[in-house]
Amino acid sequence: MEFAEFELTKEFRDRxxxxxxxxxxxxxYSSLEEVNPADITxxxxxxxxxxxxxxxxxxxxxxxxxxxxxxxxxTRKNFLxxxxxxxxxxxxxxxxxxxxADILNELPIKTSEEIIAMLDPDLKSQVIDLLRYDExxxxxxxxxxxxxxxxxxxxxxxIDEIRKQAENETKFYSVWVVDEHDKLLGRVELQKLILTxxxxxxxxIYDDDVTAVETYMEDRDVAEIMRKYDLExxxxxxxxxxxxxxxxxxxxxxxxxxxxxxxxxxxxxxTEDVEEDDSLWRNVRARLPxxxxxxxxxxxxxxxxxxxxxxxxxxxxxxxxxPLIQATxxxxxxxxxxxxxxxxxxxxxxxxxxxxxxTKVFSVALLNGLLLSLIVLASTYVFFNNNKLPIIVSxxxxxxxxxSSFVGTITPILINRLGFNPALASGPFITxxxxxxxxxxxxxxxxxxx
Amino acid sequence: MEFAEFELTKEFRDRxxxxxxxxxxxxxYSSLEEVNPADITxxxxxxxxxxxxxxxxxxxxxxxxxxxxxxxxxTRKNFLxxxxxxxxxxxxxxxxxxxxADILNELPIKTSEEIIAMLDPDLKSQVIDLLRYDExxxxxxxxxxxxxxxxxxxxxxxIDEIRKQAENETKFYSVWVVDEHDKLLGRVELQKLILTxxxxxxxxIYDDDVTAVETYMEDRDVAEIMRKYDLExxxxxxxxxxxxxxxxxxxxxxxxxxxxxxxxxxxxxxTEDVEEDDSLWRNVRARLPxxxxxxxxxxxxxxxxxxxxxxxxxxxxxxxxxPLIQATxxxxxxxxxxxxxxxxxxxxxxxxxxxxxxTKVFSVALLNGLLLSLIVLASTYVFFNNNKLPIIVSxxxxxxxxxSSFVGTITPILINRLGFNPALASGPFITxxxxxxxxxxxxxxxxxxx
Numbered sequence: 001m002e003f004a005e006f007e008l009t010k011e012f013r014d015r016x017x018x019x020x021x022x023x024x025x026x027x028x029y030s031s032l033e034e035v036n037p038a039d040i041t042x043x044x045x046x047x048x049x050x051x052x053x054x055x056x057x058x059x060x061x062x063x064x065x066x067x068x069x070x071x072x073x074x075t076r077k078n079f080l081x082x083x084x085x086x087x088x089x090x091x092x093x094x095x096x097x098x099x100x101a102d103i104l105n106e107l108p109i110k111t112s113e114e115i116i117a118m119l120d121p122d123l124k125s126q127v128i129d130l131l132r133y134d135e136x137x138x139x140x141x142x143x144x145x146x147x148x149x150x151x152x153x154x155x156x157x158x159i160d161e162i163r164k165q166a167e168n169e170t171k172f173y174s175v176w177v178v179d180e181h182d183k184l185l186g187r188v189e190l191q192k193l194i195l196t197x198x199x200x201x202x203x204x205i206y207d208d209d210v211t212a213v214e215t216y217m218e219d220r221d222v223a224e225i226m227r228k229y230d231l232e233x234x235x236x237x238x239x240x241x242x243x244x245x246x247x248x249x250x251x252x253x254x255x256x257x258x259x260x261x262x263x264x265x266x267x268x269x270x271t272e273d274v275e276e277d278d279s280l281w282r283n284v285r286a287r288l289p290x291x292x293x294x295x296x297x298x299x300x301x302x303x304x305x306x307x308x309x310x311x312x313x314x315x316x317x318x319x320x321x322x323p324l325i326q327a328t329x330x331x332x333x334x335x336x337x338x339x340x341x342x343x344x345x346x347x348x349x350x351x352x353x354x355x356x357x358x359t360k361v362f363s364v365a366l367l368n369g370l371l372l373s374l375i376v377l378a379s380t381y382v383f384f385n386n387n388k389l390p391i392i393v394s395x396x397x398x399x400x401x402x403x404s405s406f407v408g409t410i411t412p413i414l415i416n417r418l419g420f421n422p423a424l425a426s427g428p429f430i431t432x433x434x435x436x437x438x439x440x441x442x443x444x445x446x447x448x449x450x
Numbered sequence: 451m452e453f454a455e456f457e458l459t460k461e462f463r464d465r466x467x468x469x470x471x472x473x474x475x476x477x478x479y480s481s482l483e484e485v486n487p488a489d490i491t492x493x494x495x496x497x498x499x500x501x502x503x504x505x506x507x508x509x510x511x512x513x514x515x516x517x518x519x520x521x522x523x524x525t526r527k528n529f530l531x532x533x534x535x536x537x538x539x540x541x542x543x544x545x546x547x548x549x550x551a552d553i554l555n556e557l558p559i560k561t562s563e564e565i566i567a568m569l570d571p572d573l574k575s576q577v578i579d580l581l582r583y584d585e586x587x588x589x590x591x592x593x594x595x596x597x598x599x600x601x602x603x604x605x606x607x608x609i610d611e612i613r614k615q616a617e618n619e620t621k622f623y624s625v626w627v628v629d630e631h632d633k634l635l636g637r638v639e640l641q642k643l644i645l646t647x648x649x650x651x652x653x654x655i656y657d658d659d660v661t662a663v664e665t666y667m668e669d670r671d672v673a674e675i676m677r678k679y680d681l682e683x684x685x686x687x688x689x690x691x692x693x694x695x696x697x698x699x700x701x702x703x704x705x706x707x708x709x710x711x712x713x714x715x716x717x718x719x720x721t722e723d724v725e726e727d728d729s730l731w732r733n734v735r736a737r738l739p740x741x742x743x744x745x746x747x748x749x750x751x752x753x754x755x756x757x758x759x760x761x762x763x764x765x766x767x768x769x770x771x772x773p774l775i776q777a778t779x780x781x782x783x784x785x786x787x788x789x790x791x792x793x794x795x796x797x798x799x800x801x802x803x804x805x806x807x808x809t810k811v812f813s814v815a816l817l818n819g820l821l822l823s824l825i826v827l828a829s830t831y832v833f834f835n836n837n838k839l840p841i842i843v844s845x846x847x848x849x850x851x852x853x854s855s856f857v858g859t860i861t862p863i864l865i866n867r868l869g870f871n872p873a874l875a876s877g878p879f880i881t882x883x884x885x886x887x888x889x890x891x892x893x894x895x896x897x898x899x900x
Contacts, residue, residue: 036661038678163645171682172641173623190640191622195613211486227707228488230700232621232682249699250680256703257677260710261792267717268788268876269781283814287785288821294781295822298774299829305770306834312769316762319769320755324748326773327885330780331719331744331878335737338718342711364733371738372745379749384756426718428781431881435777 008039013046020051029058037063041070049079065094068103077106085111089118096170097123098143098251101130129244138222139215141255142236142245147175151185151203155196158188171248173233177206182242184235186210212237215244220259223252263345266421267338269428290428297432301439308443311450317384318446321393322439328372328397329404329438333430336361336408337422344412344422354413361409362402369401388450396445400438407433458489463496470501479508487513491520499529515544519553527556535561539568546620547573548593548701551580579694588672589665591705592686592695597625601635601653605646608638621698623683627656632692634685636660662687665694670709673702713795716871717788719878740878747882751889758893761900767834768896771843772889778822778847779854779888783880786811786858791872794862804863811859812852819851838900846895850888857883 012031019027032040032055040059044052044067056064068076068091080088080103088107092100092115100123104112116124126144133139147165149158158175165172174187186208196205212235213222226234226249236245265271269290305312305322312318373394380390408430412422462481469477482490482505490509494502494517506514518526518541530538530553538557542550542565550573554562566574576594583589597615599608608625615622624637636658646655662685663672676684676699686695715721719740755762755772762768823844830840858880862872 036679038680159644162641166641166645171639173682189621190644191612191616194609194640194644195616227700227703229486230488232623232699249682249703250677253677253699253703253706256706256710260706260713263710263714264717264788264792264795267714268791269785270788280810280813280817283789283810284817284821287782287814287818290785291778291781291818291822292825294777295774295826298771298777299826299833301773301777302770302830303833305773306767309766312766313763316759316766316769317756319762319766319772320752321748322769322772323751323755323776323885323889324745326776327744327748327751327882328741330881331741332737334878335719335740338714338720339733341718342714345714360730360733363730364737367730367734368737368741371734372741375742376745376749380752383749383753428784431780432777435773439773 008042008046013043016043017047020047020054023054025058028055032059037066038070041067044071044079045075049082052079053082061090062094065091069095069099073102073106076103080107085114085118089115093120093123095123096143096145097126097130098141098245101127101140102135104131105135133215136219137215138213138217138219138236138247139245141219141222141251142215142247143170144245145170146235146243146246147172148182148243149175149177149188149202151177151179151201151206153202154198155193155200155202155205156198158193158202159198173248175202176235176243176246177202178243181240184210184212184237184241184243187235210235213247214239219252219255222247223255223259226252227256262421263341263423266423267426294428294432297435300436304436304439305443308446311443311446315389315450317389318392318450320384321380321389321396322442324376324393325396325400325438325442326435329400329434330431332365332368332401332404333408333434334426336365336405337412337426337430340409340412341422341426344416358406358409361405365402365405369398372401373398392445392449393442395449396442399441399445400434403437403441404434407437458492458496463493466493467497470497470504473504475508478505482509487516488520491517494521494529495525499532502529503532511540512544515541519545519549523552523556526553530557535564535568539565543570543573545573546593546595547576547580548591548695551577551590552585554581555585583665586669587665588663588667588669588686588697589695591669591672591701592665592697593620594695595620596685596693596696597622598632598693599625599627599638599652601627601629601651601656603652604648605643605650605652605655606648608643608652609648623698625652626685626693626696627652628693631690634660634662634687634691634693637685660685663697664689669702669705672697673705673709676702677706712871713791713873716873717876744878744882747885750886754886754889755893758896761893761896765839765900767839768842768900770834771830771839771846772892774826774843775846775850775888775892776885779850779884780881782815782818782851782854783858783884784876786815786855787862787872787876787880790859790862791876794866794872808856808859811855815852815855819848822851823848842895842899843892845899846892849891849895850884853887853891854884857887 016028016031044055047055056067068080071079088111092103095103104115104127107115116127119127130140130142130144145165147158147162149161162172162175172190174189175193176187177185179185186206187210188202188206192205211225211229211231213225215236215238222234225231226247231249233246233248235243236247238244270286271289376397377390377394380393384390411430411433412425415425416422466478466481494505497505506517509517518530521529538561542553545553554565554577557565566577569577580590580592580594595615597608597612599611612622612625622640624639625643626637627635629635636656637660638652638656642655661675661679661681663675665686665688672684675681676697681699683696683698685693686697688694720736721739826847827840827844830843834840861880861883862875865875866872
């Protein structure tokens, strides 16, 4: 029994690098023997492709395939380019159909066609079927490996079928019951199979209250269904209701994790799937677009303030409160859009209708705006010697809170309706919008009240 | 077989409300008969506690318990307050130990003590054991229901044990093998049990390469281990290595989802676990703290700019570029902290050391800063008639990009070291910091260069 995790320390990495440089196979082999393949995957990120390949060749073909399966797609793409067609075929033959299809999808079309032609016949037909689906739908997420039983089979026949499938190390939780046209009828959990007399017919024990998903359902919807109904595996059917595959919870956990990561990036204003340790140029490029939008917004603001040069020259203190207005607008905008994104992402919620939602948003903004502007009114009276300015600033602040709430609420809804990820609206986009809005409000107030 | 999801429409809700008002039991019962309990849970959010209780009383005790288990804790707490001790005991007796403990934890201590005293003996001792653990560690996440087998048992004896446990509808994936002191030795997957001859001894087939977690491990670490190693269930052991419970993947999916939600809230500057349809006051309160910090920052900025009143009066155009500087500072800060939070949240990454990280961050900032300030330099020359200003603005912008990158990188690391969620650093906090930093840089540049 092993405890928790293998820890990748700097010392171990350096010792391992030394072993690699010296081609010290004994050390490499013995230090990895007891390590979970998933941890070896993490280790490989520290070495060059050639070094990684050298390490993998010391391990069994099965472990090698498992490790390559776990690599992140970007790294894997580069890494596999140093493998020959034969080596790739050998590795892919070890994988479940869904993982095989994922890897083939990443390879250049010519390479993947050539490999498919050389695959084991069973896997080959499964993979060809899977490659038809987009990777973001149930069909692209499912695996073809499953236990299929007829309703008129006995429990013994089911067990024989499991024995046949058990050669490859795939995990099964259920036996799926189909009719003579392969239409899904229901399922028998392994647990039930164990407890039932071996001569019993499947039709007498199967559970027909099964939730299935169709091949074209989006992966995030599949994830939500599995989470909501606490399913460890879900059958996938085609439009005719025929059983074509199954999705297990571990694949869905990956979908949920990736979704959270994508959202975090959108909210931080980073455009590409980039990580801190990616290349310098990739990091620069991922950040530039939103920064440019911000710069563009800033230049617009500057031009806009230019129209009020006279007022500014008369009362310089007007300029002092630009940061206050701008920051509050940005914060309110981000808060509002954050909340909307949350309810858009959580499909449990029922659409209340736009008006009901806006009424609520406005009530919150009204209260917050009132509280904040009173605080600002009081403190500007205390700190700044001017009669009109406190009124102008606090009134403009009140309006900014209202407007930014509105924009922060409406933008993610619009972006979502246009078919994009609403989290896009929660980052620098909303800040730039709020900045411009805030300034306009402030200077219009200045012009009217001064 | 049912397809995908029950859809909660406004029409259905209104029709249901009418049935409720008229106490039309036949309609209520027939419309819910085929609906998954998880969907009935979503429906209940639309009605008052009394109405919900009325609906639940029309359903079987088992379904009732399942629905209450799925409610979100906040709603459940209010809802259960209208139940009597006897009713609560009856419901909790239907639950698995982990869900029972969660609900008991939410009740007032006196109520929960009284219920525990009335629980079925088995569940009672399990729940008492579980209540010792904090809800954010493995011990608080685990359930006590599991199949425990001795190494010297035969497969038949294992199956008998499963039969005993199978009364309550708990799902099992594995049989856990222990020695005479209850120390965990390994596991047998149900799949393997099915394929093995019934007289075989457990010790000849069990897999000793099992990853276990200890009771005090944090829930997010448990989630990460289950994700990384693709586990559908993980055994929990105490410090003596004795098997005390098991955690299944569905509980961990909930942990991951909640984590993503918490992060989104922190990044949006919302302090409480609040949703759009929560009460007005709760919404106001959740937003105020960060807004106040923003206001405080804004007032500080105003005071600070006051020191440069003379310069501003002389060259009003200085004020024009305050929004540009502030927005860029904020955007760069959010991007940098977003990336750091990402690698802090993803434990796969190896700590490169602070210096290596900062070097990278600085290189990216240097490049981005250079590009942006060149763009600003060019456009200010074109749009504004001033010789010095373009140089001042673009130089300040360059410095702001550098400084904000630094602050955005260092803040989440500090917050993480202090034991808080680093996502806290990715929202309005970093924006406020960047604003102040940006202004200071800008006006110092103004003072030096003008």
